Amino acid sequence: MTASVQDTRTDRLIRFGFLAAMLIFFALPIVYLFSTSFKTPDDVLQGRLLPEAATLKNYPNAFAHVPVLRMIWNSVAVALLSGVITLVIAVPATYATIKLGAFRRTVPNITLASYAAPPIIALIPLFYLLQTAQLMDSIPGLALVHGLMNLPVAFWLLKSFVSDIPAEIDEAAWIDGAGYWHTLFAVILPLIFPGILATALICIILSYNEFLFASALTFSEASRTITVGMSLFQGERLVNFGQMAAASFTGMVPIYLIAFLFQKHLVGGLTQGSIK
Amino acid sequence: MATPPAASFGSDRGANQRKRAEWSMTLPLMAGLAIFAGYPLVYLVLLAFSRSDLGQQFQGFVGLENFDWALSGTNFSGSVGHAILFALIVSLVQLALGLYLAVILSKIVRGGRWLRTIVLLPLMTPPVMVGIAWKLILNPSGGWLNGILLRTGLIDAPISFFGNHDLAFPAIMLADTWQWTPLIVILCFAILQGVPHDVEEAAALDGAYPKRIFWTVTLPMIAPALLSVYLLRVIMALKTFDLVYTLTFGGPGNATNIATFEIWKTALREFDAGLAAAQTLMFAITVSVVTLPIVLLHNHLEKRR
Numbered sequence: 251m252t253a254s255v256q257d258t259r260t261d262r263l264i265r266f267g268f269l270a271a272m273l274i275f276f277a278l279p280i281v282y283l284f285s286t287s288f289k290t291p292d293d294v295l296q297g298r299l300l301p302e303a304a305t306l307k308n309y310p311n312a313f314a315h316v317p318v319l320r321m322i323w324n325s326v327a328v329a330l331l332s333g334v335i336t337l338v339i340a341v342p343a344t345y346a347t348i349k350l351g352a353f354r355r356t357v358p359n360i361t362l363a364s365y366a367a368p369p370i371i372a373l374i375p376l377f378y379l380l381q382t383a384q385l386m387d388s389i390p391g392l393a394l395v396h397g398l399m400n401l402p403v404a405f406w407l408l409k410s411f412v413s414d415i416p417a418e419i420d421e422a423a424w425i426d427g428a429g430y431w432h433t434l435f436a437v438i439l440p441l442i443f444p445g446i447l448a449t450a451l452i453c454i455i456l457s458y459n460e461f462l463f464a465s466a467l468t469f470s471e472a473s474r475t476i477t478v479g480m481s482l483f484q485g486e487r488l489v490n491f492g493q494m495a496a497a498s499f500t501g502m503v504p505i506y507l508i509a510f511l512f513q514k515h516l517v518g519g520l521t522q523g524s525i526k
Numbered sequence: 527m528a529t530p531p532a533a534s535f536g537s538d539r540g541a542n543q544r545k546r547a548e549w550s551m552t553l554p555l556m557a558g559l560a561i562f563a564g565y566p567l568v569y570l571v572l573l574a575f576s577r578s579d580l581g582q583q584f585q586g587f588v589g590l591e592n593f594d595w596a597l598s599g600t601n602f603s604g605s606v607g608h609a610i611l612f613a614l615i616v617s618l619v620q621l622a623l624g625l626y627l628a629v630i631l632s633k634i635v636r637g638g639r640w641l642r643t644i645v646l647l648p649l650m651t652p653p654v655m656v657g658i659a660w661k662l663i664l665n666p667s668g669g670w671l672n673g674i675l676l677r678t679g680l681i682d683a684p685i686s687f688f689g690n691h692d693l694a695f696p697a698i699m700l701a702d703t704w705q706w707t708p709l710i711v712i713l714c715f716a717i718l719q720g721v722p723h724d725v726e727e728a729a730a731l732d733g734a735y736p737k738r739i740f741w742t743v744t745l746p747m748i749a750p751a752l753l754s755v756y757l758l759r760v761i762m763a764l765k766t767f768d769l770v771y772t773l774t775f776g777g778p779g780n781a782t783n784i785a786t787f788e789i790w791k792t793a794l795r796e797f798d799a800g801l802a803a804a805q806t807l808m809f810a811i812t813v814s815v816v817t818l819p820i821v822l823l824h825n826h827l828e829k830r831r
Contacts, residue, residue, distance in 0.1 A: 261736075261737075265630050265633075268626065268627070268630065269627070269630050269631075269634075272623070272627055272707075273641070273644055275704065276644050276645060276647070276648050276704065276707075276708065277644055277647075278663070278670075279648075279656070279659035279660055279662070279663055279704060280647055280648075280651070280659065282659065282662055282663055282670050283655075283658070283659045283662055286662055294668040295667055295668045296668065296673065297667075297668050297669055297670055297672055297673020297674075297676070298670075298673055299670060338554075339554040339555050339558050340555060342550075342551035342552075342554070343551055343552045343554065343555035343556075345551060346547065346548050346551035346552045347552065350544065350547065350548050350551070352548035352549075352551065352552050353548075353552055353556075357552060357555065357556075360556075360559055360563075361555075361559065363563070364559050364562060364563035365761070366761050366813065366814070366817065367563060367810055367813070368764060368765045368785075368786055368806075368809065368810065368813060369765060370765075370767065370786045370789050370790060370806060370809075371563075371566055371567070371570065371806050371810055372562055372563065372566040373790075373793065374566075374569070374570070374573065374580075374793055374799055374802060374803065374806075375565060375566035375569035375570065376562075376566065377580075378569070378583070379561070379565070395562075397558075398558045398559070398561055398562035399562060401555060401558050401559060401562070402559075405555070429543065429547070430543070430544065430547035430551070431547060431550075431551075434551075455650055458652065459650075459651075459652035459653060459654075461652070461653060461654050461767070461768045461771070462767050462768070462786075462790070466794060476652075477652050477653075477654040477655075477768075480652075480654050480655060480658060481654050481771065481772055483658075491662060491665075491668060494658060495658070495662065498655045498658045498659070501652070501655060502651060502652065502655055505650050505651070505652065506647065506650065508650070509643070509646050509647060509650045510643065513642055513643055513646055516646065516650075517642060517646070517712055520709070520712055520713070521712060521713060521715075521716035
């Protein structure tokens with residue numbers, strides 16, 4: 251920016267200091283959690299950034315104490331399945347609303363209203379619904395709830411990607427005699443693929459991270475997710491912080507992997523969907 | 527948005543085909559939202575006017591008894607106050623920090639990839655793990671902050687941040703700010719990228735200082751967009767539950783008891799589904815009342831542009 255020519259030295263110093271402080275602030279809890287996962291119980295009490303005598307034992311001990319990997323697998327299964335449910339429902343609906351003008355006032359309004367409503371509203375009724383449908387305490391049951399939960403988010407993220415496609419493209423396909431569903435699959439889907447990927451990733455992360463529904467709708471080892479499992483770690487009277495940190499960090503790895511591999515898509519998806 | 531021309535085929539068959547496509551494409555979404563939002567709302571209204579516990583619902587019509595009891599006999603109204611205070615404060619702090627950081631980052635050309643990763647990680651962390659990470663930092667025994675303060679001699683005895691009546695709420699706000707400021711940074715960065723350069727450059731040529739340009743030219747231009755970001759953040763913050771659950775469980779006393787947690791306790795600890803439903807309905811109404819002025823202000827600013 252040309253304007254920065256006139257910035258004074260103090261301005262630049264303040265900016266640099268603030269930037270550095272914020273970056274340390276963002277990194278510190280993750281670094282400290284990671285470092286604690288290598289500390290012995292005595293070492294934990296010292297409260298130092300780095301372990302004095304690093305141990306690898308916390309990981310196998312935590313895995314023996316709680317079924318960490320099983321719970322991560324449950325979370326991943328729920329997240330992937332819910333992502334599929336969300337996209338299968340949201341992609342055609344977004345296309346029809348934006349490009350065909352179907353219910354073009356109703357759909358945005360009801361999605362917005364359902365997003366603004368705190369999820370605690372749905373907790374008790376969905377509790378009974380899953381009980382009646384015999385989906386209580388099951389991976390498909392929680393995936394269904396998460397899949398529906400993320401519909402408003404998916405609609406608003408996809409909306410801007412679909413709007414970006416010039417109207418001539420669909421119209422040309424329609425005039426050529428292609429059906430609307432065919433146009434969606436053959437013409438539109440390839441064009442908005444980056445948007446679909448970003449939406450899928452964000453929905454998968456939201457499901458993986460979700461706690462309120464997961465804690466009320468899953469309780470057996472076969473379906474309990476990692477966020478619920480980690481919250482139970484908290485309840486114990488004698489918390490072994492090293493093991494807790496090891497289990498937590500392991501539970502964060504799948505998400506950080508996504509963040510690292512797809513950062514461009516994630517940032518792009520978040521900004522497209524919210525700014526436009 | 528321009529409506530696409532009604533069926534280019536020009537025949538009844540074309541119009542029918544179009545209607546069929548519109549319905550088949552949107553129906554699943556409508557049905558999904560009906561299950562996730564519509565049905566719960568109806569169910570809650572029925573629950574709220576009945577005596578219901580979690581195991582046995584609808585034991586009898588009780589009129590407004592649940593609402594009455596929620597307001598007079600429980601901590602509910604206090605918890606709603608806490609939730610609103612929490613949402614408005616954290617959103618404002620995060621907007622200020624996030625905007626400033628975005629302004630700085632928009633002046634830096636290099637290092638984008640690494641900065642982006644560091645900013646993205648807190649945002650992606652599961653809130654339960656955010657709670658655990660901050661518990662490790664702030665814990666009285668073995669917490670990093672207490673370690674630093676003790677070693678530098680600033681304090682003599684470790685501070686229990688989550689056990690202290692005055693510090694518990696700020697401590698939760700700190701953890702929340704850690705998680706969500708990155709979202710604001712990303713959004714504000716994109717907003718700043720969308721500001722046309724020529725206006726700022728014209729002001730610079732007139733001899734205005736960069737700070738002045740920001741306050742008098744850039745900020746008014748992006749104000750509606752910033753308000754949208756604030757609104758989004760307030761709505762999200764009103765849903766906060768996980769951090770309170772992992773960090774304080776509403777305590778000490780009721781110091782950090784926010785509405786979502788109070789409702790959760792009523793429903794799943796005291797099993798009073800009727801009372802919880804009444805609390806939920808009142809909280810939902812509060813949420814709309816709190817967010818409405820922000821929406822109106824946003825529309826007002828948008829119109830003035």
